[in-house]
Amino acid sequence: MKQKKNILIGFWALLAAVLFSCEKLFIEEEAADDPVTVFDEIWTFADRHYSFFQEKGVDWDSIYDEYRAKVRPDMGQVELFDLCAAMLYELRDGHVNLVSPFDRSRYWEWFLDSPENFYYSIVQRHYLQDRQRYLGPLQLVRLQSDVYYVYYGSFAESVSENNLNTLINTLNSAGGRPGLIFDVRNNGGGSPDNARDIAARFTNEKRFAGTNYIKSGPGHEDFIADEVYINPHDGPRFDGEVVVLTNRRSYSATTYFAQYMKVLPKVTLLGDTTGGGGGIPAFRDLPNGWMLRLSSSRFLDPEGNSIEPGVKPHIALDLSPESINEGRDDMIEKAIEIIR
Amino acid sequence: MVFLFILFTVFMAPGVFADQLLGGDDCTPASIGDRGHLRATYIAELPEVLTYLKIDQGFSKGLLFDQKMSNLYYGGPGGILSFALHRRAPSHISEWHFARGTFQYSRPRHKNSLVYNFSGGVKYVHLRRLEPRGSFRFHVGGQAGLKGDFRIIPAMGNSFLFANALASLQPRADISYALFLFDREWNFDFSLAATLVGYNLGFPEYGSSYRIGQDGGSTLQNLERFLTHPGNTAQISSGLFYRHSFGGEHNPNWFRIGYHWDYFRLDGREELRLYNVRHQFVLELYFLLN
Numbered sequence: 261m262k263q264k265k266n267i268l269i270g271f272w273a274l275l276a277a278v279l280f281s282c283e284k285l286f287i288e289e290e291a292a293d294d295p296v297t298v299f300d301e302i303w304t305f306a307d308r309h310y311s312f313f314q315e316k317g318v319d320w321d322s323i324y325d326e327y328r329a330k331v332r333p334d335m336g337q338v339e340l341f342d343l344c345a346a347m348l349y350e351l352r353d354g355h356v357n358l359v360s361p362f363d364r365s366r367y368w369e370w371f372l373d374s375p376e377n378f379y380y381s382i383v384q385r386h387y388l389q390d391r392q393r394y395l396g397p398l399q400l401v402r403l404q405s406d407v408y409y410v411y412y413g414s415f416a417e418s419v420s421e422n423n424l425n426t427l428i429n430t431l432n433s434a435g436g437r438p439g440l441i442f443d444v445r446n447n448g449g450g451s452p453d454n455a456r457d458i459a460a461r462f463t464n465e466k467r468f469a470g471t472n473y474i475k476s477g478p479g480h481e482d483f484i485a486d487e488v489y490i491n492p493h494d495g496p497r498f499d500g501e502v503v504v505l506t507n508r509r510s511y512s513a514t515t516y517f518a519q520y521m522k523v524l525p526k527v528t529l530l531g532d533t534t535g536g537g538g539g540i541p542a543f544r545d546l547p548n549g550w551m552l553r554l555s556s557s558r559f560l561d562p563e564g565n566s567i568e569p570g571v572k573p574h575i576a577l578d579l580s581p582e583s584i585n586e587g588r589d590d591m592i593e594k595a596i597e598i599i600r
Numbered sequence: 601m602v603f604l605f606i607l608f609t610v611f612m613a614p615g616v617f618a619d620q621l622l623g624g625d626d627c628t629p630a631s632i633g634d635r636g637h638l639r640a641t642y643i644a645e646l647p648e649v650l651t652y653l654k655i656d657q658g659f660s661k662g663l664l665f666d667q668k669m670s671n672l673y674y675g676g677p678g679g680i681l682s683f684a685l686h687r688r689a690p691s692h693i694s695e696w697h698f699a700r701g702t703f704q705y706s707r708p709r710h711k712n713s714l715v716y717n718f719s720g721g722v723k724y725v726h727l728r729r730l731e732p733r734g735s736f737r738f739h740v741g742g743q744a745g746l747k748g749d750f751r752i753i754p755a756m757g758n759s760f761l762f763a764n765a766l767a768s769l770q771p772r773a774d775i776s777y778a779l780f781l782f783d784r785e786w787n788f789d790f791s792l793a794a795t796l797v798g799y800n801l802g803f804p805e806y807g808s809s810y811r812i813g814q815d816g817g818s819t820l821q822n823l824e825r826f827l828t829h830p831g832n833t834a835q836i837s838s839g840l841f842y843r844h845s846f847g848g849e850h851n852p853n854w855f856r857i858g859y860h861w862d863y864f865r866l867d868g869r870e871e872l873r874l875y876n877v878r879h880q881f882v883l884e885l886y887f888l889l890n
Contacts (some may be wrong), residue, residue: 284663284673286863286865286877287663287833287865287874287875287877288665288873290665290672290673290709291670291672301671308870309806357756359756361712416757424750474806474822475806475807476822476872477806477869478804478870482806484805484822507716543669543758544669544670544758545669545670545712545753545755546670546672546706547671547672547674547711548706548710549711549712550712551713551715551755553756556801
């Protein structure tokens, strides 16, 4: 009897040991961190998740052949990083970044060859001065009796309900027919939801803003569609004239904001085409400690045009060198004209 | 109807017919022995159905592998806290876990990133007592649970969210073994449960990562939805516990201390799998309420 007990206890202990300590037997093997595996991981993740292959005419398979031939098992981390960064550069996308402890790959051509069209020092010295009111990240100033100006530098900084209520109530209580200049130049983006919340304050009816296509499978054209509407906010809204100022460095969520505002009836887009960045990024933690993000959605406006190259303004305008020298911002001056 | 039939067939039938299958109907508290440390006269004063507040607490060591996020193992320490009502009747045991949460702090081997893994949910367990055999006691039945599992990885100015909400029905079997050593009764419990059927909501649907935090986010996402079954899901829970009373012959409260191993595998779309394995060192406290 005692022997039987010992056998049972031994069996239990063995079963427990197998179950409790060998779970890796029941899990797929994790990826190695050698150059070949890392390169393949980057290429494969892009192949399955990147959203603009067809739109940009990128032949990703031939790019694989070209760059994969240069990968050696003994290559160093910096050499491998530069090679992978060069491969990702072929996507011509500001939302594609490879991040390592020693560098961050990027694509900046979407703004490098374009006019700057924004100098914060001019705005600060000649328009904001020290008269502005800070509503969270919004800087609000009354330029003239019926013209208000707001500068918003980053959609990554959330604007609260109270901030927007204060802004709208200020406009609505100004008397007369005030107009608003909403300046999002050099705003590098942040949350598209934040952009939509702001746009909802400037319409009294539901407006179709476009369709978001989100990657839903590994095929280059596997997408699901999600129609995006701007619904009027339940709280205070403003229905006067609004002029939105953009330049090429109005990127990512700011491009979304420009598109959301463009479909509203009393909104004029003024300045330069936005920088684009219409793809919401997907993320990958790579086996050697690097990180990768790339666009995995695309957005088409109601006419079916992609916003990836940027949203065109209703009125195109660059800052003139003479005005810059005189400390004048042509876009703000033109916006004042439009409102008045 | 099909669902109810499966539910009855797999979960209830073994319990309902257990006595006929294994023979015997002598399942009185005294013969089961789970009140063996109490004085007989005190047992007579207790109600037939004992209701306990059960508090589980402990530490864990986890291993996470989420192919939507990476091809890396993430491992690290964590904790567990759960509150339940535990009922012991002559014919069955039931548990209602009304608040149950775990937290896991995990890193991959390169240590450049980390994952905050939270989970929370509720669970109901119903086990039918079977005829004891020698020092062994048997319980069979099932459990139904609803769990949310959230994996947040802060990176590149954002926090990327990967999540699952899972409803599951699991058949379960428990075996207890009583051993007399050093003039004391030692109880060892082993339990095994495996997912039979359930439903999964996964997020994101495929590969776009939901972003929260500094650099914004987007709700423009869809959910991955599918029925789970043994072909695409494996969830095995097992445990080995030492069980004993708090003390005297008039103290009905007791505790279990032990080791719990939980293995979870979910085959998502496009062969993107999620594995989550946890070793848990748990102290369970049972306080009589009635």
